[in-house]
Amino acid sequence: MKIDLNREATEIGEGATIVDLIAERALPADAVIVAVNDDVVAREAWNDHVLKPNDSVEIVRAVSGGEHLTMTNDSLTIADHTFSSRLFLGTGKYSDDRTMMEALRASGTELVTVAVRYMKLDGSDENTSILEILNDAGMKLLPNTAGAYTIKDAVKMARLARAATGTNWIKLEVIGDQASLWPDVAATVEATRILVEEGFVVLPYISPDVVVARQLEEAGAATVMPLASPIGSGQGMQDWASIRRIIDAVSVPVVVDAGIGVPSDASIAMELGADAVLVNTAVAKAAVPETMAHGMRLGVQAGRAAWLGGRMAKHDDAHPSSPTTGVPVAIRA
Numbered sequence: 001m002k003i004d005l006n007r008e009a010t011e012i013g014e015g016a017t018i019v020d021l022i023a024e025r026a027l028p029a030d031a032v033i034v035a036v037n038d039d040v041v042a043r044e045a046w047n048d049h050v051l052k053p054n055d056s057v058e059i060v061r062a063v064s065g066g067e068h069l070t071m072t073n074d075s076l077t078i079a080d081h082t083f084s085s086r087l088f089l090g091t092g093k094y095s096d097d098r099t100m101m102e103a104l105r106a107s108g109t110e111l112v113t114v115a116v117r118y119m120k121l122d123g124s125d126e127n128t129s130i131l132e133i134l135n136d137a138g139m140k141l142l143p144n145t146a147g148a149y150t151i152k153d154a155v156k157m158a159r160l161a162r163a164a165t166g167t168n169w170i171k172l173e174v175i176g177d178q179a180s181l182w183p184d185v186a187a188t189v190e191a192t193r194i195l196v197e198e199g200f201v202v203l204p205y206i207s208p209d210v211v212v213a214r215q216l217e218e219a220g221a222a223t224v225m226p227l228a229s230p231i232g233s234g235q236g237m238q239d240w241a242s243i244r245r246i247i248d249a250v251s252v253p254v255v256v257d258a259g260i261g262v263p264s265d266a267s268i269a270m271e272l273g274a275d276a277v278l279v280n281t282a283v284a285k286a287a288v289p290e291t292m293a294h295g296m297r298l299g300v301q302a303g304r305a306a307w308l309g310g311r312m313a314k315h316d317d318a319h320p321s322s323p324t325t326g327v328p329v330a331i332r333a
Helices: 018-024 043-048 097-107 130-136 151-165 185-197 210-219 240-249 263-271 289-309
Strands: 002-005 008-011 032-036 056-061 076-078 081-083 087-090 111-115 140-144 169-172 175-177 201-206 255-257 276-279
Touching (some): 018 043, 087 097, 087 289, 151 185, 185 201, 201 210, 210 240, 263 276, 276 289
Parallel strands (some): 002 056, 087 276, 111 140, 140 169, 255 276
Antiparallel strands (some): 032 056
């Protein structure tokens, strides 16, 4: 069917929604405003707003104070929380709490993952709780279900985490293969449905599978978190094309999780249009975690700036940067 899109006649599929249109055009959903027939449509209504023949649709970039969207006014909203940093960090594998906090502060992160584990009953646990340290630093907690291999275990761990931390946010992990720590996607989708019904904000860890990403969005996931490569491997972005397909296919934020090894990996993820990255081992096991955390911060910022700036088109042949006319030539004797 035909609509008027930004004052140009455009063909779209029958029954297409605003979300479909945004995805088809590969637009950053969190950075645009949509009006249909001169009425602004709230972002939360995009998925249900079916476009009709001859609709006049206007899509404009969100701006602040008359300025273009820049790194200084570019925020990320997940569920009911808005972040200024798009780098999320894990808290595992650090040599000590002091090193961890130095790295977290250097990264500029505002969201950190924590695991819930049984207490040692012999009295050998340290008295200081990591939750106290992180809360004092003003960082939002994202408990995870790391170590869960079944739906039952993942749901139980999520409930325990909510009771222990006071947050209904959960990073959902249901592992299907012990050697590779590859996620069990069917179990992840089902566990997401259960937890969403119980009022959790679910951020599920998945393989780079566009079909599963769509299923999780339909199940109510607040984000999808495809892996770049196996957890803790540091192998970087092995299948960037699949992650790009996920970014284009879903309207919820996409957080690239697992396998990032260096800042350039994080930058690539952000250049593809990912909304954020989650990093743990690459920082915790770096020779100087604080310095690596700062590098990750810069990598994420550089990649996001490249996405917002819009890369140039690729060409098969060279295109001179300098003018090709008026070039002085050598005078032969």
